[in-house]
Amino acid sequence: xxxxxxxxxxxxxxxxxxxxxxxxxxxxxxxxxxxxxxxxxxxxxxxxxxxxxxxxxxxxxxxxxxxxxxxxxxxxxxxxxxxxxxxxxxxxxxxxxxxxxxxxxxxxxxxxxxxx
Numbered sequence: 064x065x066x067x068x069x070x071x072x073x074x075x076x077x078x079x080x081x082x083x084x085x086x087x088x089x090x091x092x093x094x095x096x097x098x099x100x101x102x103x104x105x106x107x108x109x110x111x112x113x114x115x116x117x118x119x120x121x122x123x124x125x126x127x128x129x130x131x132x133x134x135x136x137x138x139x140x141x142x143x144x145x146x147x148x149x150x151x152x153x154x155x156x157x158x159x160x161x162x163x164x165x166x167x168x169x170x171x172x173x174x175x176x177x178x179x
Contacts, residue, residue: 066079071166077156078100080101082105083104093115097157108151116140120137120138121134121136122134122153129171
């Protein structure tokens with residue numbers, strides 16, 4: 064699985080795993096637990112669900128360029144997020160990550176590919 068450095072305002076804030084195939088996007092975080100400062104990037108993606116999950120997450124909808132379109136903080140297990148038509152990818156992080164790091168809609172996130 065590809066790994067990216069997640070940067071916000073020029074600082075490293077975490078590592079992100081890429082889910083860009085049907086199987087990896089379909090599985091998502093089911094049966095996985097994100098550690099602090101980790102995330103899963105679903106690409107392409109404009110809507111997510113939290114079925115079969117056991118913990119809440121922060122959901123960040125992004126443009127192709129990395130602009131934050133919307134954040135669903137603390138999305139609970141068993142729920143469905145709304146579809147954001149303009150979203151090209153969705154970043155899932157542990158609940159509270161956005162507030163802790165100060166990420167809001169309109170901000171820009173930078174994902175830098177890390178050699179495996």
